[in-house]
Amino acid sequence: MKHNSDIEKRRTFAIISHPDAGKTTLTEKLLLFGGAIQTAGAVKNNKIKKTATSDFMEIEKQRGISVATSVMAFEYLNKQINILDTPGHKDFAEDTYRTLTAVDSVILIIDCANGVEAQTKRLMEVCRMRKTPVIIFINKLDREGRESFDLLDELEEILKIKVCPLSWPIGIGATFKGVYNIYSKELNLFAANKTKISEEVIQIEDVNSSDLDEQIGNNEADLLREELDLVSGVYDHFNREDYLSGEVAPVFFGSAINNFGVKELLEAFLDISPSPLGRETDMGFIEPNDKKFSGFIFKIHANLDPKHRDRIAFLRIVSGKFERNTFYNHVRLDKKIKFANPTSFMAQDKSVIDEAFPGDVIGLYDTGTFKIGDSLTEGSEFSFKGIPSFSPEIFMELENKDPMKSKQLEKGIQQLTDEGVAQLFIQQPGNRKIVGTVGQLQFDVIAYRLEHEYGAKCAFTPKRYFKACWMTTDNQKELEQFIKAKSVYIAKDKDDNFVFLAETPFLLQMAQADYPNIKFHFTSDFKVGIEN
Structure with a gap:
């Protein structure tokens, strides 16, 4: 059925990290690979005078931080990708926690020099509580940082999750030569490139082949073979079911600012990550392939465009098909509402859509009708559970x-x-x-x-x-x-x-x-x- 194929092709995930680990930069590079943007702006680079694509509020541009969740959608390899880029700063953690209710999986970024930081730990606790599948991207390999095995040990010990390396770095900082992609058996040689996509990937099925020595040198090849042997001995073989249940986190290495390791991460993510999942309600579990439409509001943003005093409610679609100009039931108000201009997002750019499917996040123009946690349904009287709200500090x-x-x-x-x-x-x-x-x-x-x-x-x-x-x-x-x-x-x-x-x-x-x-x-x- 077409409806099921529309669901299956979607991937809705959040990118989370401690501040300055490279979260917004990775988001931009994923958009670059998806063709959603043509050139990447340098985050917090005053010389270039560009701001990150996903940081659209003026105060974010001034401070160089993300303080509101941005939603971005693009297609890549016949998949509809919905990225929710979240605030990294701890003061805006509650927005991030709410966003995690709207995604089906997460990419967690770790700075190779700093390892697991305080905010990383708190975010991971929320993922573990919800059993959200997590992929870890160890970033900034082009800079001096910690030894890879030490980082993996720290991830397991502090984040309390098993890890499974699916790529492995060759050197670090000044000696960084690239990564070997364990998942696809490819060698990717490093070249610093901040604005374009690197295509230099060498297929090496057997790491004992002399091709590896020719590409990276005898000493580096021997060390890589030794470390890969250790990886296969220490860590279990990748099992997708363990990842989907939130028990194991696959790990990739790279440098987001240089577009390096991003393509491998994205393509492996599309291959192993879950398609849209159902959600619990006060009337039972709702599956994404249920025919009747349902969804919930997880974020509201006023004045997204300062030139127009608009207020937009962000809706995660859970089941059925959302259609423009169709009446739906606002459960809390017991009121029928239709939407003339539902939108999809590319950061601050919006486009009107006629239909949307489970996994999609759409914007609904709101005159004060919605509150966070509100449910919209096709007539049914149920409310979705689990939109967190904490006592202030x-x-x-x-x-x-x-x-x-x-x-x-x-x-x-x-x-x-x-x-x-x-x-x-x-x-x-x-x-x-x-x-x-x-x-x-x-x-x-x-x-x-x-x-x-x-x-x-x-x-x-x-x-x-x-x-x-x-x-x-x-x-x-x-x-x-x-x-x-x-x-x-x-x-x-x-x-x-x-x-x-x-x-x-x-x-x-x-x-x-x-x-x-x-x-x-x-x-x-x-x-x-x-x-x-």
Whole structure:
């Protein structure tokens, strides 16, 4: 059936890493191979004055970091590839965690000099929790770095996942000559090339052949043979099922900035990675080949194009076929909606589509109808599970610096918190706005966007809160007593749920002990049973 073949040809994945490991650079080079762009911009290179294709927000261009997930689609070798390029900075980890709910697999980038870093570890924990298949790309082999076996040991020890090298480097830094592709039995010789695609691949089925010595020299060939023997002795033979179940991570080596090792990574990825997978709902599991359409919103972005005050909700299609100008059921609102201009993305470039299939990520123009986690279906009444939202770590009170712009400030902070940039808690009396984030940098982004997108200036005053706790109980009287007793620390979130803003771990423990019939939740997703 055509529908099944449309599903099978799709690959939807995220690229994740610690900041500066080369994530956005690798994304660009994959787009280069796919013909989606013609030349690669140099990330954070002031001489060239270009910014990365996927970094479209002005503040991202200024700081040289990705702070919002970008979606890019292109075709390569008859596969429809959907890349979600995520923020690497820890302050925007929550956006990355949500993005991981929308993908079927992940490419994790490791800097060969730095190895496993803090953010890498946190991201891998989320992948392991969701059993997401992971391929690891060890980057920057053209620079001096750590010994390959040491890196693999560290990956297994810290990330708690078995690894399986599918390519192997020949030298490193000044002595880097290329990689031997174990998976396809090819030798790829290194040539520094930042903007074009290298085609120099030599087929060497037998590494004991003298052809290898002629290509890289006797000493390097002997060392490569010795290391490949050790690889085959230490690491299990690649098993795709183990990879798909998230138990084993294939490893590739290369240099993204030089387009080296990227083609091997991409082609092996297309060969072994999963086609679109189903998702769990509150009414059971939904398979991608189910005939009826369904999908969920995992990201919302206002003012994607500053020239047009648009707001776009990013929808991951789970099952069926999405069609333009067709009415679908917005489950939370119990409302029928149709979309005249659904779009696909190439970073900031958008094009209207008539149809889309499981695995695709499309943009829906939104007038404030959607919230993160909303489900769209073809009539069915179910909601998808597992869109993570965490208790903030930093809390600040929002202050309006220009009373004449109160309406703009109100609209801006509502839209930004709908996007998931931060969480908003309203305290009474006085309608005081407490903004909670997982990182300090988010406040800079909020202030910048409020001023430049909404014309509203603000300031932030730190608040000493430990956690935001949502509350559920079967004892309504006890909840009312608690809210009255703790009124100074009670707020409401944007969905009108009561939230207890605990000042310290001790005061939270006291509240739990004094009010045993109230359950305190550290995520707003308590209704679907997700805790952290």
